[in-house]
Amino acid sequence: MxxxxxxxxxxxxxxxxxxxxxxxxxxxxxxxxxxxxxxxxxxxxxxxxxxxxxxxxxxxxxxxxxxxxxxxxxxxxxxxxxxxxxxxxxxxxxxxxxxxxxxxxNDYSAFYQAVVSYSAAHHHKVAFVCSNIKVSSSKEILKAYADSLNSSHIDYDESLIYDVVNNPNFGAGGLVTEMINKGCGAIICTTPSITNRFVDYLLFNTPKLSNHPISIYGYGNQTHNLITQLNINTVVHxxxxxxxxxxxxxxxxxxxxxxxxxxxxxxxxxxxxxxxxxxxx
Missing domain, CATH: 3.40.50.2300 (Response regulator)
Structure with missing residues (x-):
C-alpha cells in the first residue's frame, strides 16, 4: 500500500x-x-x-x-x-x-472420529448434510465421512448425502423423517446453520422420535454457547x-x-x- x-x-x-x-x-x-x-x-x-x-x-x-x-x-x-x-x-x-x-x-479428524465412534456403538446408518458439496470445506468433511464409513465396514450410500445449497430454509422435519425411514440414527451437519436447524427441530420434537432417537454431529463454538448447542456432539473451533x-x-x-x-x-x-x-x- x-x-x-x-x-x-x-x-x-x-x-x-x-x-x-x-x-x-x-x-x-x-x-x-x-x-x-x-x-x-x-x-x-x-x-x-x-x-x-x-x-x-x-x-x-x-x-x-x-x-x-x-x-x-x-x-x-x-x-x-x-x-x-x-x-x-x-x-x-x-x-x-x-x-x-x-x-x-481442518475438521477431517474430528468428523472421522465422530462417525467411527458412532458406528462402533450402533448399527444405524449415518446421513450427511452440507450446503454446497463443491466447496473445499464440504469436500474435506465428505472425505472424512466416506473414509470413516469404509474403515467401519459400512457401505457408502449416495442417497444419504443431502446438499441444501439451493434450499437454505429446508424443512428439518421432513429430512429427519426421510432419514429415519432409510435406517439412519445419526446426522453429520457440515455448517453451523445446518446444525442449529436440526437441533432446534429435534429439541422441540423429541417425544415424536422416542422410538427413533437421532444423534447430531455438527458445529459449535468454544467461546460462544447457545442453549441449542449444549446437548449435541459438536466440532468446536x-x-x-x-x-x-x-x-x-x-x-x-x-x-x-x-x-x-x-x-x-x-x-x-x-x-x-x-x-x-x-x-x-
Whole structure:
C-alpha cells in the first residue's frame, strides 16, 4: 500500500450470518480491526457467486484489504474481479487454485472420529448434510465421512448425502423423517446453520422420535454457547485463533505489499461429545 493512500477500511465478504458461530466470528473480527484503527465494511452473498463477484468489484476501490468466505468452487469463477493490488484473504473455504492466503478449519479428524465412534456403538446408518458439496470445506468433511464409513465396514450410500445449497430454509422435519425411514440414527451437519436447524427441530420434537432417537454431529463454538448447542456432539473451533490469524495476516500483507508468496493456516477442530436423553442414543 506504499503508493496508495490507506482508506483504513477492511472489506469482509460473507456468505451468510445465520448461525451463532458465524455471528460470533464476524463480531470478533470487526472488534479486532477496530482496535487496530480500521473499520470493517461487510457484504453478504447468500451463497450467490454473482453477488460475490459484485462485492469484490465494489470493495476494490474502497478498502485496504478484502477478507472473504467464498462460495466459489474454483478460483477461475472469481479471478477476473479479485483485485491484484490489494491483499485478499480467504476464510473457511479455499477455491481450487487460489493463489492467496487462506485460513481454514481442518475438521477431517474430528468428523472421522465422530462417525467411527458412532458406528462402533450402533448399527444405524449415518446421513450427511452440507450446503454446497463443491466447496473445499464440504469436500474435506465428505472425505472424512466416506473414509470413516469404509474403515467401519459400512457401505457408502449416495442417497444419504443431502446438499441444501439451493434450499437454505429446508424443512428439518421432513429430512429427519426421510432419514429415519432409510435406517439412519445419526446426522453429520457440515455448517453451523445446518446444525442449529436440526437441533432446534429435534429439541422441540423429541417425544415424536422416542422410538427413533437421532444423534447430531455438527458445529459449535468454544467461546460462544447457545442453549441449542449444549446437548449435541459438536466440532468446536477456537474462533479467537481464527480471528487472530486473519487480522495478523491482513496487517502483515498491507504492510508488505510486494509479498507474493502466501501460506495457508489450518485451525483444527475438536470433537466434543455430549448426551441428552431422547436426542442422542
Amino acid at each position: 506504499s503508493n496508495i493512500k490507506s482508506t483504513k477500511q477492511i472489506g469482509f465478504i460473507i456468505s451468510s450470518i445465520d448461525s451463532s458461530y458465524r455471528d460470533s466470528l464476524v463480531d470478533s473480527l470487526c472488534n479486532k480491526f477496530y482496535e487496530k484503527g480500521y473499520q470493517v465494511i461487510m457484504g453478504m452473498t447468500n451463497h450467490d457467486i454473482k453477488r460475490e463477484r459484485e462485492l469484490f468489484t465494489s470493495f476494490s476501490s474502497l478498502v485496504d484489504c478484502i477478507i472473504v468466505i467464498s462460495n466459489a468452487e474454483k478460483y477461475s469463477q472469481i479471478e477476473d474481479v479479485v483485485p491484484k493490488d490489494l491483499p485478499v484473504i480467504f476464510l473457511v473455504n479455499k477455491p481450487e487454485d487460489t493463489p492467496h492466503c487462506a485460513i481454514l478449519e 477456537p474462533s479467537d485463533q481464527i480471528v487472530k490469524l486473519a487480522v495478523e495476516q491482513a496487517l502483515y500483507q498491507m504492510n508488505h505489499p510486494n509479498q507474493k508468496e502466501y501460506r495457508d493456516f489450518l485451525v483444527k477442530g475438536k470433537l466434543k461429545m455430549y448426551t441428552y436423553d431422547g436426542l442422542n442414543n
